[in-house]
Amino acid sequence: MPSDPEIEKEPQNYSASSRGRVSSVGMPALAPPTATSKGPIYKAFAFWIYPFTRFHRIPVFKRVWLYLAFMAVYSFAVDVVVTQKFSNHLFKEAGAAGYTSVILGLLLVFRTNTAYERWWEGRKLWGQLVNDSRNLCLKVRTYVPTGPGDKAELGELIVSFAYALKHHLRDSQASRSLPGLGDIPEGVKINAPVHLAGKMYEKVLEWKREDLFDGFIMIQLDTHLRSFMDICGACERIKNSPLALSYRAFMRQGIALNLLALPWYIEPEFNYWLSLPLILIGSYFLIGLELIAEDIEEPFGKDGDDLPLDTICATIESTVNDILQLNRSQKFTTSFRKPRIDPLKETKGNPI
Template sequence: MINYNPKEWFTFIFRFHKADTFRKLFPMLIAIGAYSGLIAYLEVDVFKLSENSHIKNIPAMHGMLGFVISMLLVFRTNTAYDRWWEGRRNWGALTNASRNFAIKIQAIVPKELVVERALIEKLIVEYAFALKRHLRGHQNDSELFISEYKVKSEYHKPNYIAKLLVDQIQALYAKSIISGEQLLFINEEIRTFTDICGACERIKNTPIPFSYTVFLKKFIFFYVMTLPFGYVFTLGYIVIPVVVFVFYVLASLELIAEEIENPFGTDANDLPLAQMCKNIQKHIGEIFQEESVLR
């Protein structure tokens, strides 16, 4: 995700970054400009159409359709942002659940059980990294995966790690290290892990309906393609930059919505999952430190 200062207006206006829509649309902007120039040349210089032509009434159609397309784009961008924000909320919940789980384990499990505490600490941290890899389709990556437990690449690794956590907690309960009340107290956090994973999978695996996306792209295309026909009578060759700018605005909104509707990818404006995982790792490590910073 791009970090920025929202108060720096001029920096935004004159800065182009690698994810800027202008870079992505530049070839199409050139093509739209050439197309608009061709239409203006044919109408003004070749066929010499006058303002008495029925074509001059086309802008009335654009006035009516402009409101419709603006409503569609508002709905499209709002829907995409809702998905992005829900993804951010779920990862915030994962961070809190990881901290709460670590705090409970650190307080309940005796410090003498060094191996058990260390393993649970590793599993809590690994769950975040495994979920990141799972959502990005990088299941074969071995980042931080605990060497004691090997699992096939096609398995659902977040579920597997949640199972290992449950096994560890049940083993402590079977040895009477934790009580039944404490078991219920701890299991709530593991259930939260699985709920968060399911919510993230729902966002990733449920894209915007195909028919809606295709219709909106076609609507933008035909709207822009018909702009030069009517406006050339009032704008002349100035219609070229006007049509290019209109296309840039409409297509940019669609591209932005496409980029953020899956917030778990690696695009510039997607969620910084790697940084969130490292923060969880850092915070869990601090919680399990033997020496208290308040001592």
């Protein structure tokens, strides 16, 4: 989820020699973990064991456990009240709680699916940015008969656009001035991606005025240049158009009221120690689904379930450098801090 405006600092161990080095699948090439050789039976059991043995590394659990602790204390208080004050059942049919939970579950599925669609659309847009950056660089290298330094200037603008878009979507500031953007006076706000896209158009138009290519090549280059702003606009639409406030508020009210009422239904049927696991399991799934939806509906932040924009920017920087040979003295902003490791997959870096 987007954070408050802040300046991203360079990692201490991030050197110029390692900048932009990424694997072919888009992950940083910093000692990638390798899969261990285990039998099929072990892997089959590990598929189900890892979510329980590594639950502390799952982003949503770092937030949901506080709610579970509250529900445990609240259930104990309800048990005390029910035992001491009420000899008869308050509710004749405990299954009524199950009906409301099912309805809430269906609504939460819709909520989560809608949030995931936003997350996946954001990922496709950034994947398109990677592809258009590569295609534009390849066509410039092949079709434009100018010096390597001149082509590298356009490459720096392409890389700066990716980093500027990342900071624009996160409402953060780059750790240093981006090439092509220049120093922005304090208190002056500009749309950095739009500014850099304009610089790219100016560079291509300069080549066209020098008759370095014909109108047909200009049309091909314009296709990729135009897509940069299409991607920026689509990402801004995702960021600035969250799910309707009334729907989000209604869902949270429904979850809260259902969970607060749940112990009153279950406690009279079972004792505290038998009802507590049922209450916590129901609370875990209802609250967890809501928190997951809340995270992924705004996919451009820095949380564990958000898109790895730092890694994608590093991929673009590495690819553009391979094609157009950027000036290595040019320093861009922070690209990535560490590789992302899936805690649910078996690797040497992920022991049980």
